[in-house]
Amino acid sequence: MGSIIVKNLGKAYKTYPNQWDRLAEWLVPGKRQRHTLKWVLQDISFQLAPGEAVGIIGINGAGKSTLLKLITGTAQPSTGSVAISGNVAALLELGMGFHPDFTGRQNAYMAGQLLGLGADEITALMPQIEAFAEIGDYIDQPVRVYSSGMQMRLAFSVATVRRPDVLIVDEALSVGDAYFQHKSFQRIREYRQQGTTLLIVSHDRAAMQAICDRAILLDRGHLAKQGTPEEVMDFYNALIAEREGSTVQQVLTDEGRVQTSSGTGHATVTEIALENEEGAPQEVLNVGVPVTLRVKVRINQAVPRLVLGYMIKDRLGQAIYGTNTHHMQQPLENLQAGEEVEYRFRFPLNLGAGSYSITTALTSSETHLADNYEWRDLASLFIVMNMNRREFVGSSWLEPHVEITR
Template sequence: MDDFAISVRNVSKSFRRYRHPTDRLKELLFPGHQKYQEFWALQNVSLEVPKGQTLGIVGRNGSGKSTLLQIIVGTLMPTDGEVNVNGRISALLELGSGFNPEFTGRQNVFFNGQLLGLTKQQIEERFEDIVAFADIGDFIDQPAKTYSSGMFVRLAFAVATSVDPDILVVDEALAVGDEAFQRKCFSRIEALQSRGGTTLFVSHSASKVVELCDRALLLDRGEMLLFHEPKFTIDRYHKLIYAPADLCESFREEIRHTPNLDPHAELDRDDGGTPTPQTPEESPSDGDFFDPHLVPKNTISYIPRGAKIANPQIVTPDGRTVNHLTGRQEYVYTYKVTFYKTATKVRFGMLVKTVSGLELGGASFTASSQSIDRVEANTTVTVRFRFQCLLNPGAYFLNAGVSGVVEGQFTYLARGIDIAMFRVRPDNDSFASGIVDLLIDPHVSLDAEVETVEMRSNPAREPKVESL
């Protein structure tokens, strides 16, 4: 049992459903006259989550996901079965749960923190970090009833993760925040994962489950149908929800008889086939442009060891700075590096990621022929990576890094994580799907007339990396 953070054994949960509100009263006044129908939200669910694992839970609305989480957290009691939790648990469930709408944000922080097991002194020590993470400004001293849904989630997530939980439970709440805040949340979840914490993550976003989770559980009609690798589970889940009504039951039976994985089996993550990221709002402006408000809010910088990165930006070939890009056009990602120590075998790199941290691609001066033999102290250089924007509409983040030998050691001299961000604008004429635009050139052949209709042609071009 010590190996498991959560153990659920044969858990079932039933609720009483009444046709009319007065039926409850009639049942009290006339004992023996049952007026309710029994509804089983969960039926005989068993699972074990090892410490340090991230479990995604997927299923259609009404499948029992939230009920299962509430039983694990302890806000609901199971009708049958037992649950054992090993470690401090922190949960972000229904929007605004645990918040008193009449209290200010500040008062709710102290109230919720104490519910999660922190002392008043511990909350005071973490208060500034909580407020900074939530980023709701002066609203921290306003009643919670004046908050938007996004502000509720910001503050609730900041409090829930401030207690350094062994187990974090998140129920679809992150879908409320904007891209920059979601990235902050995913960064904190990744930090929890890196230190061996356990996460239960409920989401309708298949890509987030595939990217974040080690295993995924499929619930349907209160029944646990499948416990498997994320991509495997998501594929079956999508096939189930899009199955014709007359084939749905037979496919449920097929999934039900698929062997589940051992929770301790070696992980074999398959991150392929990720769905298209969320499409941003369209701008009235034509073409690419620069929005000064589009900046990452959770940049992580490595401790510098001889260099400093500055002014990361994307520019057009004619030199305009932009952060709203047009697909299939050419741009240059550039930044400056100032060396305050002499370095040798210097290399530069960049990386593009999705909102949830999936690494899409990048470039690096990895070969010895591409590195710079020596850069003297007090030198500033400009690094330029020329690329084609082969991404579909969505928000993306950029890394920048420089490595080399300083004082006899090869290491990162400076590195910025999520140091810049950009959006790719929708293109109504594009037929590309997914995240990456593969420049696919489709044709339709009308065999009867032996004609070829060419929908669109755009020969692929090799992305270029422009060195110093």
């Protein structure tokens, strides 16, 4: 089984004022330093235990791809070290290592040999590679005629034709179609169950939370946060919406979960409750009963336009349902400091048994990336129990009426 240990990893590139300074430093070494260092990564330390799955997230330019290159050895670090045990399969930049003038089959042989497979092994495995990639006769065409999705199909198929001890995947999977993404993640899940250690870069919250045990957030080349996928994704979501005058906070709730909140504070949720038909707040409810989500908002500073959104998440933080008053065409205009607004959303609680949370967002439009007055995860928690419905599985109650004809 494989493991990864990263200690004090850093990567810097030399920058020169002009080309003549670069030449002078090369011709007259040691006389005077003419360059400055631009650090892409600094002081990165973490480790993956055998069989663990860790996801890496961060905005573009945070250093994610550079980190994976340093871990896989395709780039050399300026500081620190990386130790990997076990055989490694890596899928980094799309088509990395593929020669555009060689056929897909020829590239598969070369890529397989880089993974440590012999030519005879690759020949024996080629039918599996072709079957999984599903690119048909293109396997014997030059890679330069491939679409980006076809390159990704072939690269992933070769990299995972044998279960590796360590699998490292960059965002290359994002260019694939929905069918192949599903197929790829299914193979990743199977390898995880068999003990493969996984390091993956992805912005897909659902995939991150479904596959990973832990997540790492990179911000401006530094390790900003480590934790559960839900905790780190919530923090990342708040971080990208952060603007001047806004704050991002995380606190530990009584239930042991980390609550993330952010925003300018121009408006805030003061009360939130899930009520039954009699208007009484409930924390435990039956499957399918009518409920009302009541949210009270206080305006702290003048707001030209106010939109309230809410999202219901399951215990893993996966989104079950979300909407807002912008999509409902019911935004409020020109609210003044000191005003209070009460919202009531009525709907049947067609959820499966389990624990759920509600996230609230106060913004000026359909997204919190423009004006984030307040974003609050885990604003309320509730439990759904199957008290009198027929037995079923899943996160939604969609009981059918059945007609059978013989």
